Structures are given as structure tokens and as C-alpha cells.
Amino acid sequence: MITLERRPEPSRMWQALTPVLAVVLTMIAGGLLFALLGKDPFEAIRTIFWDPLFNPQFASYSRPQLLVKAAPLILIAIGLSLGFRAGIWNIGAEGQYIVGAICGAAVGLAFYPTEAIYIFPLMVLAGAIGGTLWAMIPAVLKIRFGTNEILVSLMLVYVAEQLLASMALGALRNPDGGGFPGSRNLQQYPSAANPELIAGTGAHWGVVAAFIAVIAAYVLLNKHLLGYQIKLTGQAPRAARFAGVRPNVLIALCLGISGGLAGLAGLFEVSGPAGQISIDFNSFYGFTAIIVAFLGRLHPIGILLAGLLMALTYIGGELAQFMLGIPSAAIQAFQGMLLFFLLGVDVLSNFRIRIKPKQVA
């Protein structure tokens, strides 16, 4: 009979191995799914994981796109991971991402058509502040009234979506757009644009910010008192209190930082790849980043790799859709499997599998 025995400490080896195992299991189960749909599973897996990187027809375009797609995911996930480590659950990064984009774009559009070097830095600042303030709503409510930050931050996503629609139709609507919703295109306004910094690399300021965030989070968690407090609070909340951690400060900091980073991601997206505030500007980066944070084991380097992997499944998934005619729902199911298997095999890090002889009653 198979039993599970809790390990005294999560196994370090399995913690490192399970993400790899989850990816392999996803490939197998996904391959079965594609085979059931009548597609060649090997070709499908190759199209998703290999072609964006190495197919001569696409790679020169897809590889830079990987950075474009991964950057917001990594930036948001890094922020979320800090809170998740401390047991503070910001589920509403999508809303903070939207509000950051709105605030940043609004600042840029307010200066239109002035050309000046200080406009973009101001937009970055506004994006970060916007995201932070939106995240402070669940923080303050939790600190003052003990509300559940999961619910409040999630509900605020829907509020942010309505705000986004209203901005695209009203205050930020392009006055030269013939009555159509959507703001001016920031890509066409040099002082507010977030262009590719080196042609052909895909790297815009958001990519730079994502890498800085990874390094900063790494240093914070390993070298800084705050990082120690975050980890301690997550592992032993009572001990953390004795060690002088002030939980309210930690709540405000974790939600504030994750909101700020999500807001930055929104700003870099709206001024770069997306170009404009439109009704459906948000594309689930805030929610996908939760998967990325866990796929990366809440570790900065892990998140960097997980973000790139997630981006790969998006871009490769798109290729598979029109090259092989795989339905988009199957691609989404494939991505869902990744999280499912990751959580599923997690049991191996925390438990030991024992095979015991059946006991006679």
C-alpha cells in the first residue's frame, strides 16, 4: 500500500526537479490531447517549443517577441512572489496593471504634442504610482478592517476594467479618431513611446525593468532584512512577530511593491507593444503572472525562466494554431495543464512516497 509521509523539510532536490517534471508531463499529456485531435503530437510539441526559437522562417521574429511577451509576466510575477512568500495574496495584479497603464498614458497624453525628454520618465513614475495606489486599497482595507485581500484585489480587477472602458471611450479617447474608442497611439508620439531599444532584439524599457526587478528581488531576498522578514513571515508567522516583524507594514509593502511593478508593466505595455489605451487593452498578464510566479517557485531566477517558458508556450501555441490548425482552446488547455502538473507534482517536494506492506487488521 502506498502512503505519503510528510517530509520534515521540503526536499530541495524535488523542489528543483518538479518544474522540469511538470513540463515533461505537460508535453506527454498535451501530446495525447493533440493526438486525440488528430494532429501529429511530435510535430505539435516541436512547433510549440522549438519553432519559435530555431525555425529559420520565424525565429528571427519570434525570439525577440519572446522577450516582449515575457517581460510583463516576469515584472508582475516578481512583485507577486514577494507577497506570496509572506502569505499575502495579491490576486488583482491585472487591475493594477490596467490602472498603471491608464495613469502612465494619461500623463503622456496630457503633454501631447510637446516633445521633451522628461515626459517618458514622468509616465513611468505615474504608472508605478497608479499601480501602487490601486494595490493600496486592499492593503489599507486589510490593515484597518481585516478584509480578505484575495477578494478585494480580485474584485478591483473588474472595477479597473470598467475604468479602462470609460477611459478609452471618454477622457483618453483620441480626439482625431472619428468617434472611435481608443486613445492616441503612443508609439507615434516619440516623447511618450517605449520603442525597441536595439533594433531586432525586442528589448524595450519594460524588458530592462524586468531584468532589474529580477536582480533586485534576488538581492532583497538574500541580502536584505526585509527579504528575511518576508521569508520568515511566510514560514513561521508567530516567530516573525517575535523577531520584530510588523505585519501591517509588511502587508502594505508587499501589496505596494507588487502593485507598483504591475503598474510599471502596464505602462511599458501601453507605451510600447500595445501602443494605446483601448477597451480591451488588458490581456490577462496579471493573472498569467500568478502561474509564472508559482512555476518559478517564487524564486527570482525561477520566475525569469518560467516567464520565458510561458511566453514560449504563447508564441509557439500561436504558431501551432495556424500552422497545424490546432484550436486555440486546446492550446489554452495545454497551458492549464502546466499549472495543474506543477501543483500536482509538488506533492513530491513536501511528501515522501512510502510503499508499506498491507497491514492485517
Next chain:
Amino acid sequence: MNLMKTLLGAVAAAAIGGAAMAEDPLKVGFIYVGPIGDGGWTYEHNKGRLAVEEHFGDAVETVFQESVPEGADAERAMTQMALSGADLIFTTSFGYMDPTINVAANFPDVKFEHATGYKRADNVSTYSARFYEGRAIQGHIAGKMTETNKIGYIASFPIPEVIRGINSAYIHASRVNPDVEFNIVWAYTWFDPAKEADAANALIEQGADVILQHTDSTAPLAAAQAKGGVIGFGQASDMSEYAPFPRVSSIIDDWAPYYIARVQAVMDGTWESTDTWDGIGPGMVAIGEITDAVPAEVAEEAMAMKEALADGSYHAFTGPINKQDGTVWLAEGETADDGTLAGMDFYVEGITAEIPN
């Protein structure tokens, strides 16, 4: 002799090469905003794609990508499709406008066709259908059929195309029933069955017994069926699985002739950037069968209006029509010009709601 052989061989090789070039199928790509199984908008575009395949056989290869979000992702989807060797790409939603223009600039040899937009370039055409002609017929039937005098309207996004539809339906409903009231809900989506069902239920609870929809799923019809005594119309597709009741008629988008013509133009080398806006007359908009649930007399009037719209003897926006604020828009007998219709951002007199902004 040897020289002769070599020359002949070279000519033969060139001929074979030329033939191979000619047989290389034209690659036609489609970018869809919803899933191909939405039963409405994307379903009909995909039917157009299948018609292209059937018409040209091995001379074309079609590819498509469904559920592409209208933002940065759309640009990537189009670029990858162009990189894969597509010669002609149809981008089938309003929100693909800027991405289409951006990508087209990078691929001057690829032809693009953007549905329902207004930005064109040397290699970007636009095309749309005069759905508002179908709305006029719907409005007429709705105005005659409603008993509560309340008509619910599930709108998607406040863009001119949708506002035009609301105005056209209202004008024709209120002409046959001056007491009619329009209750408009903005769903901010083209396709979201859950949201559309919620909107339909809310409208029905507020007393609407006719539901008009400018969203693409069959969910509003399903809600009407569940409630009973409420009628609706197929949107973009016939949705005949809900006939004869609650679906009493439909507006069908028939893209097949246009798609076939444009593919042919690329093959012939005659493709040019154009702006196409066709209605019932050329067959881009079709009216689905009016079922027995509609009184024969009303159905006859509706069919007569359809004929008049088709042959051009009647325009769906014929004055006198005032704007919502009471100012005159069209004088007696005057018809709307396409420019005003294309950018329509106002309601006509009688609609009590406000366009969100």
C-alpha cells in the same frame, strides 16, 4: 548537338520551374476575434474561408488563427502569418485596425484586408457590410411584435457600426409603434456567452419581450427560449437552431463572394486597395427566413422593405430624422451620406439612453 541538348534541357527546366511556380498555391490567412464555433461572427467568416477553399481547390491554401485578442497579440499573429508565407491576410475585427496597418507596412508584398475599419494603405483594403439595412427590417418586426413596448438591445462596443444598428432598429420600430422603448445594455465584448446571457436576462426581467443583439453568441437566444414568450434574432449567422421561436429571423453576413473575388484578384494580379461597403443588394447582408411566429402581414411588410433596400428604392436612413437632442439631421426625404454613417456617434431622437463615454 551537345549544346543543343543543354539548351533544350535548360528550356525544359525553366518550363518546369515556371509550372511549379504557377502551381504553388496562394496562401490566404484569416485572423479571427472569436472561436470558429461561436455560431455568429467568426463562424460566418470561417464559412467564407471554407468557401474560398472549395472554390479554388488546390490553388489556395488557407490558414487561420482564432480568438486573437485585439491588441499587441494581434500584431504578432499577423506578422507570424505573413512570415509563414501568406500572400493575402483577412483581419476580421474592428480592433485589428492599427495592428493591420503596422504589420502591412513591414510586408509590402503581402495584401491585407481589414473588416469594418477605416484605415487603408497601398496593401490594405477595408470591407464591411451594411448591417444597418438588416437592422431596419429587425426594427420593423420588433416594433410590430412587442406587446410590452420594451425592446432590449445587447450592444457590444460604442463604435459607429453598433450605434448605426441601434439607430436603424429604433427608427423602424418606432415608425410602426411610437410607444416603443429601447433599453440598451453595453456588454463590452464581441463574444462572451455568460455576459450575453446575463444581459439578456436582465433585459427580460425589466420587461423586454424582444431582444436584439450585436454580440456573436447564441446565449441571448438561449435565455429568451428559457424564459418563453420572448423573441430574438440571429446575429451574423442564421442561428436557425433556435427557429421558429424564439429566433424569428436573422441578419446573416455572407462573406464568401467577397473573399472569393479578392482571392481571384490576387491571383490575377488585379488586386488594389479598395473600400467596400455592401448591403442586401450585392448579397453581403442576407435576411434569414422569417418564421411563422411572425404574423404573415408583418412578414410581408418586412420582405417588401428588404426588396426596397436591395434595389435601392429605399434607404434605411431616410428623413425626417432628428438627432437625440432634437436638432434636425435629415430633412424630409433626405438620405444619410456614407461619411456620416461611417462615423456615427449620436443617437436619433426618441432613444432615451446615452452613448457611454
